[in-house]
Amino acid sequence: MTESLNVTVDRRDGMAVIYTEGYINNQGGEEIAKAAYKLLDEGYKVLLLNLAGTKIVNSIGISILIEIIEKMLEIEGKLGFCCLTPTIEKTFHIMGLAQYAPIFKDEDAALGQLRS
Amino acid sequence: MIRLAATDKDMAGEAVLREVTLALPMVPEMEIEASKTATAIAESIHMSADRIDEVRMAVVEACINALEHSRSSEHEVFVTFEVLGDAGGRDPQKLRITVRDSGVGFSPEALEEPSIAEKLRAPRKRGWGLKIIRGLMDEVEIRSGSGGTTVVMSKMR
Numbered sequence: 001m002t003e004s005l006n007v008t009v010d011r012r013d014g015m016a017v018i019y020t021e022g023y024i025n026n027q028g029g030e031e032i033a034k035a036a037y038k039l040l041d042e043g044y045k046v047l048l049l050n051l052a053g054t055k056i057v058n059s060i061g062i063s064i065l066i067e068i069i070e071k072m073l074e075i076e077g078k079l080g081f082c083c084l085t086p087t088i089e090k091t092f093h094i095m096g097l098a099q100y101a102p103i104f105k106d107e108d109a110a111l112g113q114l115r116s
Numbered sequence: 117m118i119r120l121a122a123t124d125k126d127m128a129g130e131a132v133l134r135e136v137t138l139a140l141p142m143v144p145e146m147e148i149e150a151s152k153t154a155t156a157i158a159e160s161i162h163m164s165a166d167r168i169d170e171v172r173m174a175v176v177e178a179c180i181n182a183l184e185h186s187r188s189s190e191h192e193v194f195v196t197f198e199v200l201g202d203a204g205g206r207d208p209q210k211l212r213i214t215v216r217d218s219g220v221g222f223s224p225e226a227l228e229e230p231s232i233a234e235k236l237r238a239p240r241k242r243g244w245g246l247k248i249i250r251g252l253m254d255e256v257e258i259r260s261g262s263g264g265t266t267v268v269m270s271k272m273r
Contacts, residue, residue, distance in 0.1 A: 087173050087252070094247060
């Protein structure tokens with residue numbers, strides 16, 4: 001049994017939204033990182049991770065998201081999260097991720113804030 | 117392996133209304149199997165969806181720790197799910213989950229609590245499992261030594 005993660009990207013007006021569907025574990029985190037670093041190489045400095053399609057994550061996957069946050073801080077970019085389940089949001093708060101990458105209820109709110 | 121048993125009372129005087137034990141082989145993504153069992157049992161006692169999600173995530177973290185780090189000679193991790201009721205009653209009050217390995221053990225007291233500010237600067241970003249488990253569950257106890265590690269965690273219904 002394998003719980004794979006699908007990642008899709010939507011590029012729009014100088015920012016990009018990464019959509020995930022499935023389990024964010026080690027492999028899933030790597031898939032997200034690959035997409036994020038490709039966008040950075042293309043010149044995008046504002047990224048939104050929409051996790052509406054993800055109902056479960058693990059700490060190994062989240063540690064890879066921390067690597068992405070570190071990279072965004074280095075380049076003075078912006079990274080946000082939206083559409084998290086209550087448990088994933090709670091977990092991100094337990095870990096302190098929200099201090100460095102804001103969490104938004106939905107995509108519209110996120111896009112408005114990250115653009116400003 | 118799944119073992120089902122009905123027992124009477126545990127040492128705290130709580131009645132064990134139902135008990136299921138999984139023996140997980142140490143292969144990738146077995147934590148998902150444990151999380152599915154946790155979900156089914158939590159649903160059976162009508163735990164709220166958000167609390168079930170929290171249990172599921174804590175089970176995933178405890179199993180990953182055991183599967184990845186224990187180096188268990190048995191090559192298995194045992195996960196026991198117990199539905200507990202109050203001493204005299206038959207109503208489910210609590211879900212208790214015990215994750216046990218017979219690996220090399222560790223010293224929980226010696227572990228530094230991870231902080232995001234430090235992890236952002238550190239080459240190693242991992243090491244969050246116990247912090248997450250403690251944040252999501254109502255009660256957590258960790259026993260570890262040369263004979264292995266046991267994590268006991270509970271969530272009220």
